[in-house]
Amino acid sequence: MSQTQVLARKWRPRNFSELTGQEHVIKALTNALEQNRLHHAYLLTGTRGVGKTTIARILAKSLNCETGVTATPCGVCPACQQIDTGSFIDLIELDAASNTQVDNMRELLENALYAPTSGHYKIYIIDEVHMLSKSAFNAMLKTLEEPPAHVKFVLATTDPQKIPITVLSRCLQFNLKQIPQTQIADHLKKILAQEKIPNDVLSLQLIARAAQGSMRDALSLLDQAIAFGEGTIEEAGVRDMLGIIDQSYLFDLLEALMQRNGLKLLSLADEMEAQCLSFDAALQDLATLLHRITLAQAVPQAISEGTPEHARIFALAKAFAPDDIQLFYQIALHGRSDLSLAPDEYAGFTMTLMRMLTFMPDDLTVNHQSLQIPATDNRPSGKTAHKPQVKSEHTLQHPIHSINVDSSDLVWPQLTQQLKLTGMAKMLAQHSEAKALSAENIELCVPDMHKHLLDKKYQDKIQAALNTYFGKPVVLNFSIGSITGLTPVALQQREEQVKQEKAIEAIEKDPIVQELIEQFDAKLIIPSIKPTQK
Incomplete structure (x- = not known):
């Protein structure tokens, strides 16, 4: 009984036209091959599963195809077929993660001096090249400075920042992008059509999103989904497999x-x-x-x-x-x-x-x-919609008229509820503490952890709301510093904590609960206790 080949290997692109995404890289390499403007070292960077090694192998076929250097290798000559199967003697693939030492690199570079056995070029594909030791990079640098005409290097890495600049400067670098979800989903659909496996659009979208730009990960997930769904891919099964919540x-x-x-x-x-x-x-x-x-x-x-x-x-x-x-x-x-x-x-x-x-x-x-949602305000206690409750003589009728507000009555948490602020401006107000508060001058302090809220447009919204509330321009200043904890949001959290503590206390003192604990050795699950909303 023959073993089923995993999709990532079975559907690995064999030429540039089969690649999904990376059009900018394909175009550049195609032009270089067609015009015979070849570089001695290429560096392919990008996250996992976006096509670095695949492009390296296609480039190896393009350079060694028996039809000559071409952007469209034939795929049927011995060189192309041997490269596809990994048996081409002039293609040397090295995983730098497990061959970091300088001795390995020196041995590899010494062999590079010899002419290719059967192909036009000797191709060295070094994966995760950033893992090489400093001395190994130095050994490689000598060859990159004076490369033999018959040698081409294709370096691949997920972390180009760790590659010495002296090596980077001698490579033609291509940055591979994460593949868009739509392209991944479309590619999966084509594969499933060839495999004759039933599927639905949403399932493929979920898999494409979970792959996070990696086609290899997408194909691995597709294999799992086929096994999970016993030969059929459905949304419910894919959600269960991926642990995705119902939208x-x-x-x-x-x-x-x-x-x-x-x-x-x-x-x-x-x-x-x-x-x-x-x-x-x-x-x-x-x-x-x-x-x-x-x-x-x-x-x-x-x-x-x-x-x-x-x-x-x-x-x-x-x-x-x-x-x-x-x-x-x-x-x-x-x-x-x-x-x-x-x-x-x-x-x-x-x-x-x-x-x-x-x-x-x-x-x-x-x-x-x-x-079709009712407009009633069902907000829990402590979160009801606040309307300004100002005495009639303080009600603003004309913006140009000022209002006499007793400064002794001003409390910042209550005042913030009267200002009708929304969004980030409301968040800034809620996380501020008043250091000075009067109808003429307001000084607010924001803790360092919330200083990102101090955007000028949010300050301007609070300024405008205060001017409207008091009916005259108010001097408003913000500062960053330590606070005593009397911000509106802190007070609200304190109030909620008190309610929670009272709810726990009420449950613990409940006679029925106490009887259950005594007779059945029951235990209270404290996080499950929530105060009633009135």
């Missing part, structure tokens, strides 16, 4: 966020936890979705009509302001990077959602027809 959860989360429905957000998080979904993957996919929503807002034509969930993407794009989506994107990224620091993944994920909820604008305009 509907992500849309439901954003729609619950738009409704300011904290209970719904937590309920969805509970469902995801019950299904053992990865919260790290969820935040990664949420950031991807927010990116697609931004594209729908800024460059609608970038989202093709065939994109899955096309309607829901554009509905959310209309429902949220662009700067809010930008803010949520940053929160998702920070939430994912902080996940390992959280008490547990559930806490880190839900805290990220609560942070998004905290910075939701109070005046969000919802496209009710497209999303």
